[in-house]
Amino acid sequence: xxTSAGLTERERDVLRAIIQDYISSAExxxxxxxxxxxxxxxxxxxxxxxxADLAELGYLDQPHTSAGRVPTDLGYRVYVDSLMSRRPxxxxxxxxxxxxxxxxxxxxxxLMREASKLLSGLSRSVGVVLVPRVDQLAVKRIEFFHLAGxxxxxxxxxxxxxxxxxxxxxxxxxxxDELNKIARLLNTLVEGLSLxxxxxxxxxxxxxxxxxxxxxxxxxxxxxxxxxxxxxxxEVYIGGTANIMDQPEFADVEKMRSIFAAxxxxxxxxxxxxxxxxxxxxxxxxxxxxxxxxxxxxxxxTAPYWCGEHLLGTLGVIxxxxxxxxxxxxxxxxxxxxxxxxxxxxxx
Amino acid sequence: xxTSAGLTERERDVLRAIIQDYISSAExxxxxxxxxxxxxxxxxxxxxxxxADLAELGYLDQPHTSAGRVPTDLGYRVYVDSLMSRRPxxxxxxxxxxxxxxxxxxxxxxLMREASKLLSGLSRSVGVVLVPRVDQLAVKRIEFFHLAGxxxxxxxxxxxxxxxxxxxxxxxxxxxDELNKIARLLNTLVEGLSLxxxxxxxxxxxxxxxxxxxxxxxxxxxxxxxxxxxxxxxEVYIGGTANIMDQPEFADVEKMRSIFAAxxxxxxxxxxxxxxxxxxxxxxxxxxxxxxxxxxxxxxxTAPYWCGEHLLGTLGVIxxxxxxxxxxxxxxxxxxxxxxxxxxxxxx
DNA sequence: GGCTAGCACTCTCATCTTATGAGTGCTAAT
DNA sequence: ATTAGCACTCATAAGATGAGAGTGCTAGCC
Numbered sequence: 001x002x003t004s005a006g007l008t009e010r011e012r013d014v015l016r017a018i019i020q021d022y023i024s025s026a027e028x029x030x031x032x033x034x035x036x037x038x039x040x041x042x043x044x045x046x047x048x049x050x051x052a053d054l055a056e057l058g059y060l061d062q063p064h065t066s067a068g069r070v071p072t073d074l075g076y077r078v079y080v081d082s083l084m085s086r087r088p089x090x091x092x093x094x095x096x097x098x099x100x101x102x103x104x105x106x107x108x109x110x111l112m113r114e115a116s117k118l119l120s121g122l123s124r125s126v127g128v129v130l131v132p133r134v135d136q137l138a139v140k141r142i143e144f145f146h147l148a149g150x151x152x153x154x155x156x157x158x159x160x161x162x163x164x165x166x167x168x169x170x171x172x173x174x175x176x177d178e179l180n181k182i183a184r185l186l187n188t189l190v191e192g193l194s195l196x197x198x199x200x201x202x203x204x205x206x207x208x209x210x211x212x213x214x215x216x217x218x219x220x221x222x223x224x225x226x227x228x229x230x231x232x233x234x235e236v237y238i239g240g241t242a243n244i245m246d247q248p249e250f251a252d253v254e255k256m257r258s259i260f261a262a263x264x265x266x267x268x269x270x271x272x273x274x275x276x277x278x279x280x281x282x283x284x285x286x287x288x289x290x291x292x293x294x295x296x297x298x299x300x301x302t303a304p305y306w307c308g309e310h311l312l313g314t315l316g317v318i319x320x321x322x323x324x325x326x327x328x329x330x331x332x333x334x335x336x337x338x339x340x341x342x343x344x345x346x347x348x
Numbered sequence: 349x350x351t352s353a354g355l356t357e358r359e360r361d362v363l364r365a366i367i368q369d370y371i372s373s374a375e376x377x378x379x380x381x382x383x384x385x386x387x388x389x390x391x392x393x394x395x396x397x398x399x400a401d402l403a404e405l406g407y408l409d410q411p412h413t414s415a416g417r418v419p420t421d422l423g424y425r426v427y428v429d430s431l432m433s434r435r436p437x438x439x440x441x442x443x444x445x446x447x448x449x450x451x452x453x454x455x456x457x458x459l460m461r462e463a464s465k466l467l468s469g470l471s472r473s474v475g476v477v478l479v480p481r482v483d484q485l486a487v488k489r490i491e492f493f494h495l496a497g498x499x500x501x502x503x504x505x506x507x508x509x510x511x512x513x514x515x516x517x518x519x520x521x522x523x524x525d526e527l528n529k530i531a532r533l534l535n536t537l538v539e540g541l542s543l544x545x546x547x548x549x550x551x552x553x554x555x556x557x558x559x560x561x562x563x564x565x566x567x568x569x570x571x572x573x574x575x576x577x578x579x580x581x582x583e584v585y586i587g588g589t590a591n592i593m594d595q596p597e598f599a600d601v602e603k604m605r606s607i608f609a610a611x612x613x614x615x616x617x618x619x620x621x622x623x624x625x626x627x628x629x630x631x632x633x634x635x636x637x638x639x640x641x642x643x644x645x646x647x648x649x650t651a652p653y654w655c656g657e658h659l660l661g662t663l664g665v666i667x668x669x670x671x672x673x674x675x676x677x678x679x680x681x682x683x684x685x686x687x688x689x690x691x692x693x694x695x696x
Numbered sequence: 697g698g699c700t701a702g703c704a705c706t707c708t709c710a711t712c713t714t715a716t717g718a719g720t721g722c723t724a725a726t
Numbered sequence: 727a728t729t730a731g732c733a734c735t736c737a738t739a740a741g742a743t744g745a746g747a748g749t750g751c752t753a754g755c756c
Contacts, residue, residue, distance in 0.1 A: 030719050043729050048720070066719050066735040107514050141493060145505060151694070153511065155503060157493055163501065163513040166455050167694075242608040245601055253593055253601075260590040346499070346515070378748050391700050396749070414707045414748050699755080706749075713742075720735075726728080 006057070007078075013040070014050045015059055016083040019071045023322050026248050028068030073287035073321060076299070080284050080325050089330045097122065097334060103342050108162050112237045115315055115339050120240020122335075123328050125319030126263070128302075129339075130273035132234040132313050137162065139190050139198055142227065144179040152179065154227040159192075160307040161346050168226045174219065182220040190224070199228050234270040234313075238263055247320045255297065262294035276302040277314045282333055287321040297321065301328050303336035307343040315339060354405070355426075361388070362398045363407055364431045367419045371670050374596050376416030421635035421669060424647070428632050428673050437678045445470065445682060451690050456510050460585045463663055463687050468588020470683075471676050473667030474611070476650075477687075478621035480582040480661050483544040485510065490534055490575065492527040500527065502575040507540075508655040509694050516574045522567065530568040538572070547576050582618040582661075586611055595668045603645065610642035624650040625662045630681055635669040645669065649676050651684035655691040663687060 007015070017038040021029045031047040034040070040047065051069050054060045059075035062068070071079070089097075101118050103111065112129045119127030137158040145153040150173055156164040174182070189205075190198045202225050209218055241263055250256045262268065272292060276283045285300040295318070302316030316332050317323070355363070365386040369377045379395040382388070388395065399417050402408045407423035410416070419427070437445075449466050451459065460477045467475030485506040493501040498521055504512040522530070537553075538546045554569050589611055598604045610616065620640060624631040633648040643666070650664030664680050665671070 028719090032719075044719090045721095045729055045731095046727085049728090052721085062720085064736060065721095067737075068719065140495075143491065143503075145489060147488075147509060147694075151509075153505060153509065155491075155511065157501060161495060161499075161501065161515065163503065163511075165503075165511040165513075167509065239612070242605050242612060245605040245608065251601060253599060257590050257593040260593065264587065264590060346495075376748090380748075392748090393700055393702095393750095394698085397699090400750085410749085412707060413750095414705080416748065697756105701754085702752090704749105704751090706747105708745105708747090710745090711743085714740085716737105716739085718735105718737090720733105722733090723731090725730080 011050055011054060012083060013038075014047060015054055015071075015075065016079065018051070018054075018060065018069055019075060019079045019083070022071055023324055026322060028063055028070050030068035033068075071322075073289065076286045076321055076325070077289075080286065080329075084326050087326065087330065089334050094334060097331075098338065101335075101338060108160070108343070108346070111339070111342060113239070115335065116237040116239035119315065119317050119332070119335055120243060122331055123243075123317040123319060123323075124240075124246065125243050125317050125323060125328075126241050127237075127239040127315075128269070128273065128318055129237040129315040130234055130270060130277070130313045131162070131236070132270070132274055132277055136194055136196070136311060138192055138194055138310070140192075142183060142186055142190065142224075144183050144223065144227075146174070146176040146179055149173060152223070154223075156227065160310065160312060160343060166227070168223070170223065170226070174223075178216075178219075181216060182223055185216065185220045186224050195228060198224075202228065233267070234274060236266050236269050236273060238266075238269075244319075247322075249297070249320055249322065258294045259298070262292060268292050272300070273302065273314050273316075276300070276316070277304055277311070280304055280311060282329065282336075283314075284325070284329070299323055299325075301325070301332045303332045305336045305343065306340040307346075312340075312343060358388075359398055359402060360431060361386075362395060363402055363423065364427065366399070366402075366408065366417055367423060367427045367431070370419055371672055374670060376411055376418050378416035381416075419670075421637065424634045424669055424673070425637075428634065428677075432674050435674065435678065437682050442682060445679075446686065449683075449686060456508070456691070456694070457585075459687070459690060461587070463683065464585040464587035467663065467665050467680070467683055468591055470679055471591075471665040471667060471671075472588075472594070473591050473665050473671060473676075474589050475585075475587040475663075476617070476621065476666055477585040477663040478582055478618060478625065478661045479510070479584070480618075480622055480625055484542055484659060486540055486542050486658070487538050487546055488540075490531060490538065490572075492531050492571065492575075494522070494524040494527055497521060500571070504575065508658065508660060508691060514575070516571070518571065518574070522571075526564075526567075527571075529564060530571055533564065533568045534572050543576060546572075550576065581615070582622060584614050584617050584621060586614075586617075592667075595670075597645070597668055597670065606642045607646070610640060616640050620648070621650065621662050621664075624648070624664070625652055625659070628652055628659060630677065630684075632673070632677070647671055647673075649673070649680045651680045653684045653691065654688040655694075660688075660691060 014034060017034050018029050021033065031044040031051055035042060035044045035047050051060060055062065055069060058072060059078060060069040061072045063070060102114065112131060116127040116129045137160060139156065140159045141157045143155045147153050147167065150170045152168050152170060154166050154168055189201065193201065202221055206221050206225065209221060241260065244250055244259060245256065272290065282303045287299060288296045290296050290300065298318050299321045300316060300318050302314045304314050305312055315336055317328050362382060365382050366377050369381065369385065379392040379399060383390060383392045383395050399408060403410065403417060407420055407426060408417040409420045411418060449462065460479060464475040464477045485508060487504065488507045489505045491503045495501050498518045500516050500518060502514050502516055537549065541549065550569055550573050554573065557566055557569060589608065592598055592607060593604065620638065630651045635647060636644045638644050638648065646666050647669045648664060648666050650662045652662050653660055663684055665676050
């Protein structure tokens with residue numbers, strides 16, 4: 001498996017033991033305790049030699065000369081990719097989670113919020129749910145409401161049941177009944193198309209229309225373009241941020257401050273979660289693999305969720321690099337499936 | 349002025365000096381520095397006597413026997429109510445704030461978010477904006493969209509330009525064109541009424557209708573009732589939580605954890621902000637005056653904001669009890685006016 | 697009576713020292 | 727290859743000490 005190809009079975013065993021021990025204790029682990037707890041028939045001295053090798057290869061680090069070893073981000077990477085036992089959740093655990101997840105009927109947004117709470121509660125870390133910019137979503141319907149003067153309220157409904165509304169300011173006053181006509185016209189044009197498609201379509205039509213003189217269509221295209229131009233930026237629901245403070249590695253206030261600031265700066269978070277989304281599979285980002293500087297002491301486990309066969313967004317857990325990957329990964333995986341199921345039901 | 353009636357002018361001067369000093373230094377303040385810095389023509393010993401009196405009256409406290417004095421919550425209360433100089437913002441400051449507040453066109457929600465950011469940035473504390481349960485808001489329009497099966501998407505627009513959407517599940521399938529008829533009917537009934545009024549009206553009509561046999565009206569009333577039954581719970585936008593960590597008094601991780609947990613538990617926050625709202629004026633809640641235990645080390649300054657003559661919500665700042673009230677209070681006051689102005693413009 | 701100087705006393709905080717113990721790296725023996 | 731033994735390193739915790747800030751009280755002064 002790539003990076004760990006050069007390791008002997010014994011080295012792999014030791015590395016696994018060290019990482020597991022460190023994950024549960026948060027203390028640098030010494031040769032003695034590895035030899036003792038993990039039933040190797042080897043003396044501490046031998047373990048020390050192995051550890052020195054692993055350190056040289058970059059999988060382990062020592063905080064200072066006379067301390068035990070601590071996994072590096074690379075070490076965790078190897079652990080997650082090829083050392084860890086990937087035990088799926090038991091039936092009992094799954095049904096426990098299902099019970100905990102009270103599917104709110106009502107707004108889809110509540111479902112997201114609930115999911116982030118669920119994730120943070122179960123992982124005792126931070127739960128995140130990304131509802132990405134909805135480029136890929138299919139439009140079900142668009143409506144306009146005249147507010148006042150040139151202001152028009154645009155309401156956009158996707159097939160997945162999400163609702164986006166925004167206000168646009170026009171150059172001219174268009175009365176409500178004309179807005180209705182425009183909406184009807186646009187709906188026939190765009191229904192079922194993805195947002196990105198719609199945008200393309202409108203531009204194309206607009207170009208064709210230059211020559212023509214159908215006032216209604218002209219207005220419709222213009223309004224449509226304004227409506228769909230909106231940022232449509234991803235939104236991210238974050239839950240359980242306070243859990244981060246339980247981790248001993250973040251006793252330092254300064255470090256914590258920067259992490260919390262990063263959580264508030266959602267746009268960065270959106271960007272990275274967006275990247276995870278493109279993987280269309282469970283993704284782990286460990287420590288310094290993260291491009292966001294402030295989050296380089298944290299790890300991220302994400303999985304995509306779907307509405308029917310539409311890829312909708314990502315959800316996951318942010319926790320210390322020293323997180324229990326073997327527990328969190330199946331948890332995130334299952335939660336994504338759970339959310340997908342609910343969303344699919346709603347849309348059906 | 350009530351609580352401070354018994355104080356001599358000199359005692360008031362000393363108390364003011366101590367509080368101001370403590371606010372800017374975060375250190376217990378001693379008799380010596382009061383005498384020196386504040387140009388009293390009194391010796392430290394005399395100041396000490398006065399301080400002892402003030403302590404006895406409950407305005408000051410000492411962390412330990414040989415430390416300086418620290419204001420109590422009661423002390424801050426007197427300070428805010430009758431000691432503090434209530435200097436309003438200068439023109440320059442006001443225009444600076446106005447420049448900083450980029451009024452986002454688009455969704456009203458963004459305006460709230462932006463306002464909480466503005467508040468937190470300027471106060472270097474936590475900014476909060478409450479959009480309360482919209483009972484008092486007037487309905488502009490209601491619309492229904494058929495989603496799938498018995499599921500119907502309800503969209504509710506208020507005169508202030510806020511949009512609420514929720515999904516209701518009916519007992520029967522109603523096709524879109526009938527939904528449209530129902531919407532038209534309901535709109536004539538409810539337009540311009542406040543939500544609480546609408547609810548009353550629907551119940552009343554429903555009772556009258558028992559006898560009658562207009563199927564459409566019956567359906568409309570039922571759907572209307574379901575639509576307006578939703579929790580409509582207040583929502584709160586919180587910005588700048590990380591700022592709390594800068595305060596020396598929250599170096600203790602455990603204390604901070606509970607504060608952050610309280611921020612996430614928004615429902616409590618909503619409740620207290622709702623109370624502030626009923627004051628219809630600038631409100632200060634100092635330390636232990638707060639009913640939320642976790643926030644009893646913090647103070648809250650709030651002011652209501654309006655949309656036209658409609659009271660819409662509250663916004664404000666949460667910071668350490670040791671906050672610069674004389675700066676924060678005018679700031680909150682002005683921001684509320686600023687937000688009101690924007691909202692009023694949008695609605696006009 | 698109100699004010700102040702002086703002084704003993706208290707308590708925190710920073711600094712230093714010391715001891716402890718976990719853990720390493722290396723060498724030499726098996 | 728593995729291990730026992732040993733010298734060495736370094737963080738951490740526990741006293742010890744001293745400085746400094748501040749108080750409360752008493753006695754004297756205007």
